[in-house]
Amino acid sequence: EPEVTQTPSHQVTQMGQEVILRCVPISNHLYFYWYRQILGQKVEFLVSFYNNEISEKSEIFDDQFSVERPDGSNFTLKIRSTKLEDSAMYFCASSEQGAVNTEAFFGQGTRLTVV
Amino acid sequence: GESVGLHLPTLSVQEGDNSIINCAYSNSASDYFIWYKQESGKGPQFIIDIRSNMDKRQGQRVTVLLNKTVKHLSLQIAATQPGDSAVYFCAETAGSQGNLIFGKGTKLSVKP
Numbered sequence: 077e078p079e080v081t082q083t084p085s086h087q088v089t090q091m092g093q094e095v096i097l098r099c100v101p102i103s104n105h106l107y108f109y110w111y112r113q114i115l116g117q118k119v120e121f122l123v124s125f126y127n128n129e130i131s132e133k134s135e136i137f138d139d140q141f142s143v144e145r146p147d148g149s150n151f152t153l154k155i156r157s158t159k160l161e162d163s164a165m166y167f168c169a170s171s172e173q174g175a176v177n178t179e180a181f182f183g184q185g186t187r188l189t190v191v
Numbered sequence: 192g193e194s195v196g197l198h199l200p201t202l203s204v205q206e207g208d209n210s211i212i213n214c215a216y217s218n219s220a221s222d223y224f225i226w227y228k229q230e231s232g233k234g235p236q237f238i239i240d241i242r243s244n245m246d247k248r249q250g251q252r253v254t255v256l257l258n259k260t261v262k263h264l265s266l267q268i269a270a271t272q273p274g275d276s277a278v279y280f281c282a283e284t285a286g287s288q289g290n291l292i293f294g295k296g297t298k299l300s301v302k303p
Contacts, residue, residue: 080234109290119235119280119293132290167234171289179225180291182234 078102080183082168088189089158097153097186099168108151109169109180110143112136119167125151158190203300210268212297214281219262221283225291226255226266230277235293238266238279268299276301 081100089095101108110122123133125143142154151170155162165187171180204210216224222243227235241248241255241264248255254267264281278298282291 107289111291111293118295119282119291121290121292124290134290169234179237179240180289182227182236184232185234 078181080168080170080181082166082183082186084186085184086187086189088191091160091190092157095155095158095188097155097166097168097188099151099153099183100149101151101168101170102172102181103149105170105172105181107131107171107173107180108143108145109171110153111167111169111182112164113167113185114164122153122166155188158188160190163188163190200295201298201300203302204271206273206301206303207270210266210271210275210299212266212268212279212281212299214264214266214294216262216264216281216283216294218283218292219259223284223289224255224257224264225282225284226253226264227280227282227293228275228277229280229296235280271299271301273301273303275299 080102083098087095108125111119112122113119121134123137123143124131128145140156144152165185167185168183169180172178225240226238228238229235239250239253239255241257246257252269256265268275276299278296280293280296282293
């Protein structure tokens with residue numbers, strides 16, 4: 077069964093450092109998303125990406141965040157200068173037609189720990 | 192503001208009993224709702240969805256009910272099994288690209 081894969085599973089970084097979280101969405105999907113989940117809290121939307129550009133973003137997704145689809149398979153989230161409060165699980169998701177029409181499939185997540 | 196929330200943070204049921212997990216939403220313009228299951232250390236897994244033009248939808252052992260009058264969503268799990276133990280989130284779509292707004296989650300524990 078096709079799945080969304082994320083690497084690494086766990087990333088530890090020092091405050092102020094840049095991190096890149098990687099995702100390989102399901103191959104025939106066109107809509108890509110990043111969500112985050114602070115420990116014990118709900119999943120929060122960060123950004124959606126379609127047709128090689130950001131389509132929507134939340135207020136969490138400030139200038140420190142960026143996304144990129146560098147090739148035909150990868151979808152990355154970059155945090156330019158990490159803060160302690162960026163520590164969370166980061167989930168990538170993809171859907172075939174946009175989640176209003178088809179379900180979004182989530183990856184296993186990357187646990188980011190900022191120290 | 193617009194939000195999706197849950198009435199109870201935890202629910203404990205006996206194996207074999209039926210479970211009911213509730214969710215309240217505040218955005219009356221939302222037209223698509225989804226229930227996700229999240230097991231420890233994993234990403235959310237789609238369970239079942241429902242559109243606003245329906246009030247009930249059934250899957251395998253799961254049923255979702257939508258009451259638009261009171262903006263309430265529920266997930267019913269029949270014959271709950273130990274493998275159903277997880278955190279359950281309701282979510283609604285917002286925005287043209289289908290980005291999801293999640294509720295806070297209900298932790299379901301199944302006692303053998």
